[in-house]
Amino acid sequence: MFKIIDITKEELIALEVExxxxxxxxxxxxxxxxxxxxxxxxxxxxxxxxxxxGISPKAFWEDVKTYLKHFNDMKKIAVVGKSRWEKLWSELAAPFISGEVKYFEFTDIDKAREWVKD
Structure with a gap:
């Protein structure tokens, strides 16, 4: 489930995933x-x-379609997680957008939020 969080503003969309x-x-x-x-x-x-x-196969396909459709529309993506799988997911997403994707550990949430806002 996606939950929109409080730093969402203008061109920044902020989500929690659970x-x-x-x-x-x-x-x-x-x-x-x-x-x-x-x-x-x-x-x-x-x-x-x-x-x-996890992610259902249809959800995974929607994720890929979104990245492909908006290849040139993504300026930055900050991913905050706590596992190798989550870091790998962020690295796999990078070729599908023209902007920068950066992974942060949970201990660096503040850095992630500042980086994505710049």
């Missing part, structure tokens, strides 16, 4: 991304992986 991601989660967040792209051109994402219990 549980298992489904296609329905992407159906809710994609319009927010679409609107931000329409309003600001390039967007920044902050993704805080609190606890991820």
């Amino acid at each position: 549980g298992k991601l489904t296609e329905n989660d992407y159906n809710k967040i994609t319009p927010l991304i679409e609107k931000a792209v329409k309003d600001f051109g390039k967007v920044k994402l902050y993704v805080q992986l609190n606890y991820v219990d």
Whole structure:
């Protein structure tokens, strides 16, 4: 499940991720991304992986489609996590966007938030 968090503002979309991601989660967040792209051109994402219990195949496909569709629209993506798998996920996403993707450990949440806001 995606939860929009308080630092979301203008071109910055900030999300917490908990549980298992489904296609329905992407159906809710994609319009927010679409609107931000329409309003600001390039967007920044902050993704805080609190606890991820997996991703359904349809949700994974939606994730890939979103990155491909918005290849040139992503300015920065900050991913905050606590496992090698989460770091690997952020590294795998990098080729699908023209902007910068950076992974941060939970101990560096403040640094991640500052980096993505710049």
